[in-house]
Amino acid sequence: xxxxxxxxxxxxxxxxxxxxxxDEVLAHFMAGFERYAARHGVEMRIDRFALFQNMYRPGxxxxxxxxxxxxxxxxxxxxxxxxxxxxxxxxxxxxxxxQRAGVVILTNAPAHALESRTGWLSKHGxxxxxxxxxxxxxxxxxxxxxxxxxxxxxxxxxxxxxxSSFESAPAVATFQIIADHRLRPLAPxxxxxxxLHEDWTTLGPALRLAIT
Ligand SMILES: [Mg+2]
Numbered sequence: 001x002x003x004x005x006x007x008x009x010x011x012x013x014x015x016x017x018x019x020x021x022x023d024e025v026l027a028h029f030m031a032g033f034e035r036y037a038a039r040h041g042v043e044m045r046i047d048r049f050a051l052f053q054n055m056y057r058p059g060x061x062x063x064x065x066x067x068x069x070x071x072x073x074x075x076x077x078x079x080x081x082x083x084x085x086x087x088x089x090x091x092x093x094x095x096x097x098x099q100r101a102g103v104v105i106l107t108n109a110p111a112h113a114l115e116s117r118t119g120w121l122s123k124h125g126x127x128x129x130x131x132x133x134x135x136x137x138x139x140x141x142x143x144x145x146x147x148x149x150x151x152x153x154x155x156x157x158x159x160x161x162x163x164s165s166f167e168s169a170p171a172v173a174t175f176q177i178i179a180d181h182r183l184r185p186l187a188p189x190x191x192x193x194x195x196l197h198e199d200w201t202t203l204g205p206a207l208r209l210a211i212t
Contacts, residue, residue, distance in 0.1 A: 003114055004129040006140065009104065016101035016150040016211035019141055019172075020094065022117070023107070024157035026126055027084040030180040036080035037072055049186040077113035082120055087179045091125035093204030098128070101211050104144060105130040106137055106154075108161075138164030145169050153210045155203070157187065162194040173210040177203055 011017060023029035030051075034044040037055060042064060046054050052069030056062075064072075094103055105128050109117055114132055121130060133140060137156070141164075145152040153173040154165045162174045174194040178184040189196050197203035 003118055003132055006131055006143070009129055009131065009144065010102075011104075011144060011147040012102055012150075013148050014150055015148060017145060017148050017152040018094070018097060018101045018103045018207060018211065019106050019137075019144060019152065019154045020103060020128075021107060021137075021156040021158075021161070022105060022109075022121070024087075024179045024183070025155055025177055026087055026090045026105075026124075027120065028087060028179055029084060030183055032080065032084035033073070033076055035083060036076045040072060040075075042068075042072060046180075046182040046186070049183060049188065074110060074112070077110050077116060081109075081113060081116035082123075084120060086124040087177075087200065089200030089204065093200045093207070094126065094128070096204065097207055097211070101150070102148070103128040106133055106140065107131070108133050108135070108137070136164035137161045138166070138168030141165045141172055142169035145172050151211045153207055155207070157183075159188040159190065159194070163190070166193060175203060175207065175210075 042055050043058055044054055045056055048054060052066055053063045055064045055069055105121060107117060109132060118130060141154050153175060155175045155177060156162055157178045162176055165172055165174050175197060176189060176194045177197045178187045195206060
């Protein structure tokens, strides 16, 4: 699977479109990053919806500072990001949905994550074009959705991206899934605006309805 530049993305003008995030949607990012951090002497204590603020040196009561967290995060995408477990049911659901809809992977990750990200997606059966992105996703989603008359849907774990999509492209249906069961109860949600799902067992059929 190859990464694609936004302007080269092939979107069928009459087909439904699914725009799908990776971390906590297709991949168990938190659990994988936790394993990586543990090998570097940092433990995860998940008691808020955050990343570095949940990370501690053993025995300490203050989380690691931002710079330490950022370095671990960047290094993870160099050396550890192949070691992510896929979220149950996601590959099968997308395979079925892709018979009818175009699927685009839209992931926020550092530029140096390109290889590990495409490698991981291919390995786990997510052979769809991938856009490596940074920042709020709404304007990019609006640009993609404008290229088809078909219905479009966007799936992410982070409320700011879902709100951004709603603001930039209100016709795009939004869905939220937070794969990590420890993060899920802590995550900001607006279920009346962004349909909230615990797993792909219900998310798959809901997406099918949304693009029918
Ligand atoms: Mg995510």
